[in-house]
Amino acid sequence: MSHFLHAHIREIIDLTDDELEILQGFFTKKRFRKRQFLIQEHQPVHEIFLIEKGILKSSIIDNTGKEHILQFAAPNWWISDFAGFFKQETSSLAVECIEDSEVYAVSYEDLNILCSKVPTMERFFRIKSNFGYVALQQRILSLMSKSAKERYEDFIQQYPGFIDHIPKQLIASYLGVSRETLSRLYS
Amino acid sequence: MSHFLHAHIREIIDLTDDELEILQGFFTKKRFRKRQFLIQEHQPVHEIFLIEKGILKSSIIDNTGKEHILQFAAPNWWISDFAGFFKQETSSLAVECIEDSEVYAVSYEDLNILCSKVPTMERFFRIKSNFGYVALQQRILSLMSKSAKERYEDFIQQYPGFIDHIPKQLIASYLGVSRETLSRLYS
Numbered sequence: 151m152s153h154f155l156h157a158h159i160r161e162i163i164d165l166t167d168d169e170l171e172i173l174q175g176f177f178t179k180k181r182f183r184k185r186q187f188l189i190q191e192h193q194p195v196h197e198i199f200l201i202e203k204g205i206l207k208s209s210i211i212d213n214t215g216k217e218h219i220l221q222f223a224a225p226n227w228w229i230s231d232f233a234g235f236f237k238q239e240t241s242s243l244a245v246e247c248i249e250d251s252e253v254y255a256v257s258y259e260d261l262n263i264l265c266s267k268v269p270t271m272e273r274f275f276r277i278k279s280n281f282g283y284v285a286l287q288q289r290i291l292s293l294m295s296k297s298a299k300e301r302y303e304d305f306i307q308q309y310p311g312f313i314d315h316i317p318k319q320l321i322a323s324y325l326g327v328s329r330e331t332l333s334r335l336y337s
Numbered sequence: 338m339s340h341f342l343h344a345h346i347r348e349i350i351d352l353t354d355d356e357l358e359i360l361q362g363f364f365t366k367k368r369f370r371k372r373q374f375l376i377q378e379h380q381p382v383h384e385i386f387l388i389e390k391g392i393l394k395s396s397i398i399d400n401t402g403k404e405h406i407l408q409f410a411a412p413n414w415w416i417s418d419f420a421g422f423f424k425q426e427t428s429s430l431a432v433e434c435i436e437d438s439e440v441y442a443v444s445y446e447d448l449n450i451l452c453s454k455v456p457t458m459e460r461f462f463r464i465k466s467n468f469g470y471v472a473l474q475q476r477i478l479s480l481m482s483k484s485a486k487e488r489y490e491d492f493i494q495q496y497p498g499f500i501d502h503i504p505k506q507l508i509a510s511y512l513g514v515s516r517e518t519l520s521r522l523y524s
Contacts, residue, residue: 210482265463287419287473293481326481
């Protein structure tokens with residue numbers, strides 16, 4: 151059984167050994183190399199991913215061909231095209247590895263079956279979703295009301311330790327500033 | 338028993354009459370007048386609110402004294418300072434009535450007790466939170482990658498029927514554009 155998976159779940163809820171055994175069967179371990187896509191745009195979204203190793207990003211390409219980064223994710227974070235997944239629509243985002251990565255995948259059908267068989271997992275995903283909601287809310291307020299310098303400081307705080315693992319061009323895209331502006335912020 | 342409350346819950350999950358009876362006891366009906374605050378900044382956040390009548394907004398005031406609107410909410414929407422509520426911290430947002438409003442309030446403690454007594458409600462709040470997360474994600478992508486005109490069109494689509502009930506100055510603040518820019522968009 152995966153120690154990582156259990157430790158991750160037990161940060162939020164208590165599960166019996168039997169429940170952990172059931173849970174294990176619903177997650178599939180997958181490995182991806184740097185630059186591989188977990189999700190490509192305009193495709194059905196089958197799974198959400200819990201990251202054990204690596205760094206990933208979700209992003210959108212606008213009409214002018216410019217990439218906008220919605221989220222970075224490192225170990226213990228979840229990533230997917232959540233809109234596509236929860237609404238069972240095709241993806242508008244792409245999810246791609248920034249480094250070689252190992253993840254646990256769970257499908258839409260299995261997520262619902264798991265929550266029926268182990269109702270405490272409903273609570274786990276509710277709490278995770280609540281905290282995800284709060285993080286996005288902070289991101290919106292940051293985009294609306296803060297200077298580039300303050301957004302950069304928020305980034306350092308929200309993604310501690312990421313700064314040395316993510317190409318500067320991607321951080322600039324996440325912050326919505328040019329590469330040159332970013333250089334001025336961290337120099 | 339409140340027909341509105343039951344209809345709202347039953348849009349997402351099935352509950353028995355007994356469960357609905359239990360649920361009812363956890364919600365308190367409250368009435369507020371236009372311009373009254375449900376939540377003020379820098380206060381403990383005790384409750385989340387389901388709106389039966391009226392229109393409300395949540396917003397933040399930045400360091401320069403400018404208001405930025407995070408969310409509008411109309412009947413069947415939930416509103417609060419969710420960061421303050423879920424993390425049980427003091428509020429950074431204010432929640433205020435744009436029109437006279439009637440809401441159902443549920444406290445943090447009662448939400449957790451309710452989910453223990455009626456586990457299906459855990460599922461209800463998980464699904465609500467998932468859809469809330471997706472809506473915020475769209476808002477971020479809209480802020481990052483779309484023109485003022487496209488953001489205005491997204492607003493019309495996300496808040497159908499709101500446009501005639503919300504002062505134009507507030508819509509401009511939500512979109513992150515000046516009052517003059519907004520006039521050009523809808524004329």
